[in-house]
Amino acid sequence: MxxxxxxxxxxxxxxxxxxxxxxxxxxxxxxxxxxxxxxxxxxxxxxxxxxxxxxxxxFDAMCRETVNAVPIDPTDLPGYAGRLFDSFEARPWMQRLATWYRLERAGTGTLLPVVVESNAAKIEAVAAAQRDGLLPTRFTAAELLGLVLHLSGFWSSNTPEFDARLDARLGDDTTGRRRQVVTEAVAALLG
The missing domain is CATH 1.10.10.60 (Homeodomain-like)
Structure with a gap:
């Protein structure tokens, strides 16, 4: 064998x-x-x-899978945020790994190339859309991307008590409403 x-x-x-x-x-x-x-x-x-x-x-495999499955579209950042939300919902362990990564790798000086390259490409895509007048320039490209990424993962970073309070008000379709909040928040951010 x-x-x-x-x-x-x-x-x-x-x-x-x-x-x-x-x-x-x-x-x-x-x-x-x-x-x-x-x-x-x-x-x-x-x-x-x-x-x-x-x-x-x-962590590298998770990042590559996410980058490939959810490519950025700087002309539709609300849609991109919604697809990232969907990815987090489908793979709930992603945010846990990212949290452990931030907690246990911060300050080590070791940066994973896939994350560095992905962030650089996304920031440049947002910056190009800003230069072309397709996105507002109130925030730098890096700030805008950071806000979109954090809004996409908003729900997975809450405490259970906060989620329980909100979910009681959302009704039966909590996932759909949560996704809607993410996409509408990003749309509002863009003005």
Missing amino acids: TRDAEATRRRLLRAATEEFAAYGIAGARVDRIAAAAQSNKAQIYHYFGSKDGLFDAV
Whole structure:
């Protein structure tokens, strides 16, 4: 029987995504990841070098998937925000991983190329739309993109108590209303 190295690597990434989303980098355990992936700890170190390397691979894969699945359209930032919201709804672990990343990687000096490149491309797309008169210039391109990104993830950053209060008022279609709030807030931001 031949071993499929790529299948093992994918299983490790899937298991690590769940583990890191639940426990962060410091709390994650490579033995649990290996067991969930039906592999062993040695494979984690073989493929990723360390637990930190595995987290970076998980975060990199998540970012690439999001960039590919939700390309920016600077001429329709409300629509872009809505598609990002949809992506967060479909993959709720994304915001958890991003939160752990911010908490545990801030100040390390290590920047993931996919995130740096994606942000630079998005900022330039927004700046080009501003230069062409398609977007307001009240905020810099980076500020405007940051506001759009944060509004897109607004609902996943609330406390459960805040969500419960709002959801009681939203009725049966909380997801639809939440998406509408995101897109309308971005539209209002653009004036």
